[in-house]
Amino acid sequence: MNFQLLDTLRQIKPVVLNISNFVTVQDVANGLSALGASPIMSEESAETEDIVQISQAIQLNFGAFTTEQVAHIKKTGQLGNQYQLPVVVDPVAVSSINYRHQIIPQLLQEFHADIIRGNTSEIATLGGFSWQAKGIDSADGKGDRRFIAMQTAQKYHCIIIMSGATDIITNGTAVTQITNGTPLLQVHVGSGDLLSSISAAFAAVSPHNLYQAAQMAALVVAVSGELAAQQQSTLGPGTFTAALLDELANINIQDLQQTAHYQTQEENNAATN
Numbered sequence: 001m002n003f004q005l006l007d008t009l010r011q012i013k014p015v016v017l018n019i020s021n022f023v024t025v026q027d028v029a030n031g032l033s034a035l036g037a038s039p040i041m042s043e044e045s046a047e048t049e050d051i052v053q054i055s056q057a058i059q060l061n062f063g064a065f066t067t068e069q070v071a072h073i074k075k076t077g078q079l080g081n082q083y084q085l086p087v088v089v090d091p092v093a094v095s096s097i098n099y100r101h102q103i104i105p106q107l108l109q110e111f112h113a114d115i116i117r118g119n120t121s122e123i124a125t126l127g128g129f130s131w132q133a134k135g136i137d138s139a140d141g142k143g144d145r146r147f148i149a150m151q152t153a154q155k156y157h158c159i160i161i162m163s164g165a166t167d168i169i170t171n172g173t174a175v176t177q178i179t180n181g182t183p184l185l186q187v188h189v190g191s192g193d194l195l196s197s198i199s200a201a202f203a204a205v206s207p208h209n210l211y212q213a214a215q216m217a218a219l220v221v222a223v224s225g226e227l228a229a230q231q232q233s234t235l236g237p238g239t240f241t242a243a244l245l246d247e248l249a250n251i252n253i254q255d256l257q258q259t260a261h262y263q264t265q266e267e268n269n270a271a272t273n
């Protein structure tokens with residue numbers, strides 16, 4: 001785990017271009033800004049290349065895309081590849097909506113996603129595995145989540161972040177499992193979108209080691225949520241939202257090192273923290 005990336009992100013303040021969804025766009029913008037990155041959101045295809053040229057990473061969120069936005073997402077992903085920016089994809093509800101199940105895999109053939117971040121059902125669906133979903137959320141399923149995540153990473157030649165009570169990060173051969181977090185993150189709509197955007201922010205400052213970027217993004221969001229939930233016992237979804245934002249602004253490397261619970265399995269050996 002390269003904890004130093006948190007300070008590097010705050011020094012560089014990477015500009016992260018987000019093709020967002022109308023539901024969580026402000027949560028994502030405020031979460032990125034609180035952490036120390038610089039969000040920019042756009043819906044206009046005509047300005048895409050201008051914005052890509054001033055950005056250091058891209059996040060493409062399929063939360064509420066329209067047929068018109070399909071072309072915009074494709075153009076933004078292809079420009080990200082052309083300008084060699086890390087591209088993160090969040091395949092929201094690809095498992096529960098047939099239209100998305102057709103469109104998203106097709107779009108993933110039109111450009112390369114460097115990181116795909118989704119919940120278990122979303123990642124399993126992209127990998128060709130069956131796992132129940134309930135709308136935007138993951139539901140029950142059978143199977144080794146690590147195996148599913150690794151297979152999907154190999155299928156798309158990318159880093160996979162499979163989020164949940166235990167986050168699984170893999171490059172297809174090495175696997176990291178992070179058990180930090182809080183059930184309040186699951187209730188909080190937008191925590192997955194925020195994780196996808198923060199993954200892009202860390203990828204911007206670690207473009208040659210996206211596995212470390214993904215590890216840090218998952219750890220920072222989960223630990224921020226855990227620490228926010230510990231602050232007030234009477235915390236509910238409303239106060240949690242504010243506490244999460246404050247925690248993203250205040251969290252430091254020492255907090256992470258003291259709170260992190262993770263296990264990494266490299267190709268041949270395992271290390272735990």
Ligand SMILES: Nc1ncnc2c1ncn2[C@@H]1O[C@H](COP(=O)(O)OP(=O)(O)O)[C@@H](O)[C@H]1O
Pocket residue numbers: 118119120136137138163164165166167180181182183184185186190191192193195218221222
């Ligand atoms: N039951 C849980 N306990 C602790 N943390 C969770 C739980 N479910 C999700 N999280 C955390 O919430 C964030 C979003 O994950 P998830 O809910 O899987 O994404 P999505 O909102 O896209 O479905 C991640 O940081 C994850 O670690």
Ligand SMILES: Cc1ncsc1CCOP(=O)(O)O
Pocket residue numbers: 021023024062063064092136188189190191192193194
């Ligand atoms: C409710 C909803 N509907 C379309 S996108 C969205 C937000 C999904 O956010 P997350 O996947 O982070 O919970």
Ligand SMILES: [Mg+2]
Pocket residue numbers: 092093118119136192193
């Ligand atoms: Mg989601």
